[in-house]
Amino acid sequence: MYWSPDCVENVVIGINGQFPGPTIRALAGDTISVELTNKLNTEGVVIHWHGIRQFGTPWADGAASISQCAINPGETFVYRFKVDKAGTYFYHGHYGMQRSGGLYGSLIVDLPEGEKEPFHYDGEFNLLLSDWWHKSSQLQEVDLSSKPFRWIGEPQTLLMNGRGQYNCSLAAAQFINSSSSICEFRGNEPCAPQILHVHPNKTYRLRVTSTTALASLNLAIGNHKLVVVEADGNYVQPFSVDDMDIYSGESYSILFTTDQDPSKNYWISLSVRGREPKTPQALTILNYFPTSASKLPTSPPPIAPLWNDYNHSKAFSNKIHARMGSAKPPTTYDHRIILLSTQNSIDGYTKWAINNVSLVLPATPYLGSIKYGLKNAFDHKNPPEDFPSDYDVMKQAPNPNSTYGNGVYMLSFNSTVDVVLQNANALAANVSDIHPWHLHGHVFWVLGYGEGKFTEEDEAKFNLKNPPLRNTAVIFPYGWTALRFVADNPGVWAFHCHIEPHLHMGMGVVFAEGVDRVRKVPNDALTCGLTGKMFLNNKGH
Amino acid sequence: MYWSPDCVENVVIGINGQFPGPTIRALAGDTISVELTNKLNTEGVVIHWHGIRQFGTPWADGAASISQCAINPGETFVYRFKVDKAGTYFYHGHYGMQRSGGLYGSLIVDLPEGEKEPFHYDGEFNLLLSDWWHKSSQLQEVDLSSKPFRWIGEPQTLLMNGRGQYNCSLAAAQFINSSSSICEFRGNEPCAPQILHVHPNKTYRLRVTSTTALASLNLAIGNHKLVVVEADGNYVQPFSVDDMDIYSGESYSILFTTDQDPSKNYWISLSVRGREPKTPQALTILNYFPTSASKLPTSPPPIAPLWNDYNHSKAFSNKIHARMGSAKPPTTYDHRIILLSTQNSIDGYTKWAINNVSLVLPATPYLGSIKYGLKNAFDHKNPPEDFPSDYDVMKQAPNPNSTYGNGVYMLSFNSTVDVVLQNANALAANVSDIHPWHLHGHVFWVLGYGEGKFTEEDEAKFNLKNPPLRNTAVIFPYGWTALRFVADNPGVWAFHCHIEPHLHMGMGVVFAEGVDRVRKVPNDALTCGLTGKMFLNNKGH
Incomplete structure (x- = not known):
């Protein structure tokens, strides 16, 4: 719809005739139900509820190609999920560049009646x-x-x-x-x-x-x-x-x-x-x-x-530390994944890649293809969990072996996972950007930030005493950021740079855990790609 | 993709890196198979093969909401259809305004080897x-x-x-x-x-x-x-x-x-x-x-x-008449439908309407909803087949009872149908536009053009001797155009003004005939709307 967000008339993606979308306000423990009807002409749409864990409802996470199919024009999808923790959240489109197009709004969860903020x-x-x-x-x-x-x-x-x-x-x-x-x-x-x-x-x-x-x-x-x-x-x-x-x-x-x-x-x-x-x-x-x-x-x-x-x-x-008395992270990890962020040229296209793999999302949502064991929906080879030890993060690197990929990091259910996000030089000399990485479905502890290439010795500097819980953490230029989380939420979860053009250029990975524990995914989340075909082949007619 | 169609750089919808799309050339009697992979980011897509009757393959007609669901980004749909008559055709998008966005190309069918043009x-x-x-x-x-x-x-x-x-x-x-x-x-x-x-x-x-x-x-x-x-x-x-x-x-x-x-x-x-x-x-x-x-x-x-x-x-x-020796139209009709085209204001929105109904296409393709007898996919009340006899086509009319609609004109299989397209004054005084009406799935005889409001007496002027066969016929300002065709092609067919913004504003109707004779519609044409849900509810999982 037409709108003038900055006094210059333009077109925004509005919700119920508003821009930004209406603020949703609920009490912790509430179940929120949002009926999303897509009134766009030819574009699909989804909405991600940023910061909501979606425990028990991974299909309501609103990440296209990951938790559900995009909702077709003219159709309605119901997001029904519990908000279990008071706090300041928001919601936004998670398909193409629709967030940049204005598809967002605020989501505020208050403490239940009778409870008081500290x-x-x-x-x-x-x-x-x-x-x-x-x-x-x-x-x-x-x-x-x-x-x-x-x-x-x-x-x-x-x-x-x-x-x-x-x-x-x-x-x-x-x-x-x-x-x-x-x-x-x-x-x-x-x-x-x-x-x-x-x-x-x-x-x-x-x-x-x-x-x-x-x-x-x-x-x-x-x-x-x-x-x-x-x-x-x-x-x-x-x-x-x-x-x-x-x-x-x-x-x-x-x-x-x-x-x-x-x-x-x-x-x-x-x-x-x-x-x-x-x-x-x-x-x-x-x-x-x-x-x-x-x-x-x-x-x-x-x-x-x-x-x-x-x-x-x-x-x-x-300066950001957990409030005194907050739960501390596990003192050890079960699984450590090092993720090197680089800017790459693949066949002349400029991309971002993680351990030299640039994410291209598949036509079938992972939640469906993993749940139903569909073999051809994505690459079942494990994506790389580290990068060559001689890689110089301070220098331009041609990364000639960069590829497109859509593999999934399969995490053991309830395991403790460390992720070290490693920044590096981009394609141009002396350039290294800030990237805020956002994890769906979880909170993580930010164990620390460091300069240059992460080494095993850096582990000694981890803050295990009062690291803050977050769902988004930044990597600074030429630095690393260490995170720890427990893979306790059955589902498939995006972990990606929250800069929308960077994600669009491949800067993300996919985690999955305990998908066998996910109760029945609503079919209408899976009407596209190979899950869509699977339903069609049930030969009812 | 970026292109400069008129020396000004802009974005077009290209096909295989080309604009316009590649010319498709075949011999009459050939079966054409086109694998259409949608590489758009968030938009669905279809392609209509303009002028091809699609006899026996109504699901390959490429009209979104009518013959199939739009193809999702990342997915592939195969159009497989026979070209039974030599001639000059083209293909184009038939979803939203994607034709205006550049989604088109030529389709030329030559005579089979050994046959010669006259x-x-x-x-x-x-x-x-x-x-x-x-x-x-x-x-x-x-x-x-x-x-x-x-x-x-x-x-x-x-x-x-x-x-x-x-x-x-x-x-x-x-x-x-x-x-x-x-x-x-x-x-x-x-x-x-x-x-x-x-x-x-x-x-x-x-x-x-x-x-x-x-x-x-x-x-x-x-x-x-x-x-x-x-x-x-x-x-x-x-x-x-x-x-x-x-x-x-x-x-x-x-x-x-x-x-x-x-x-x-x-x-x-x-x-x-x-x-x-x-x-x-x-x-x-x-x-x-x-x-x-x-x-x-x-x-x-x-x-x-x-x-x-x-x-x-x-x-x-x-001046356009059928070549001597061409097949003549049936001399009588079984069913006559009068379609008045007006420009209307509905709740402050400017629309086009046919007999005061402005077409809004449903989320479920008619071909699927009629074939499978789905009750709630569209309005099953018959749309009006005439307009009030005292309507003055020469004057501005407020048309206060204009509505949105998605009903279907149900035609008896093999019946001969006359359609009289009646033009009228638009919302502004002394304005009446040209509208070229295009019928999918058929050719029709153009029996004649006339001035002012069509009356039964005008029938005497019909050319039954050598009317040209067409799939598109224009109505002139304040005039009428009479067409005759045989409803011999099992399927559901759009009949609409080929001016894309006019269709987008509701200027079209839908015909259906012999849908019970349509052999199995490929399921992958029907993955959206209520047909999509129907497959989901087959409870295979």
């Missing part, structure tokens, strides 16, 4: 962060699949709750050394910023989620400290910062206290991190009662850390 | 005509479904064999009173015109098909007469004209003789008819041996008839 707040806000291109998601897909490769470029605009400003700035003229004009809003425009109205001397909870297709972000509130208390639906030991990084796929709750001069307003800013920022800072206003919301802050907007000040980012990540 | 020619050419928008087909779909309505506008460029020139003209400066510059080509550009190289004093067969999404066209070759010999795969009594109209969905063979000065070249021109032309004339060159192909014609390009000179168009249509 921190106090007087009110709360929710900010769903995203990035927006003026080029359609379909054209972006063609770009990424072209030979020679065409990069989609940086987003035109950053959005907060689906609202951004492309041709103007809230702080123009007054503070920003740019030619852009000051924004003028009546207030009811779809791109008018959502102002946060607060009372003095209160504490607010700000829920922040990032469903960006590409951008890593830095959030700050001028003159206010941010106290981080939740990450990806897990409590963290509270710590205070002036600004915070948030990568695609992550969610946080932060507390801030309105202890500043109430006769002024303050900037809330969002800036690009980790890529040379060609996208302007996004702004909105923290409005103190009884000051008018239209009064601009008297100070300039917060200055973001330099885009490539990775030490700043690492310092933030290293 | 006319002589020394060589032949093929011109597949289309129109091209710079806006993607997905955005066009959103436009047409928007409230308030957004018309897609006129095409930017007319294409011959997928080649056109947007920013320049072959005849610029020299002849055309415009600011556009002269085209300069090396010759290997995808938008370089395809030049027709001929020898003097020969006769050539020019096959012409129009797969335009919108434009009605007029074709002329400067200084040369066109002798029409074939229409939609049927021989016609040869007649000679200076220029000819061709509507979307039509195909012709014309003969021309190279009897002009061989030291010159001549223009071949294509112009818009029936809509105020905002799209420049398309040109290519008829190049006489041994003159250089780069030598421009010395005369200006042919001047097209005025866009609204409907008398010129009617005169052409009325």
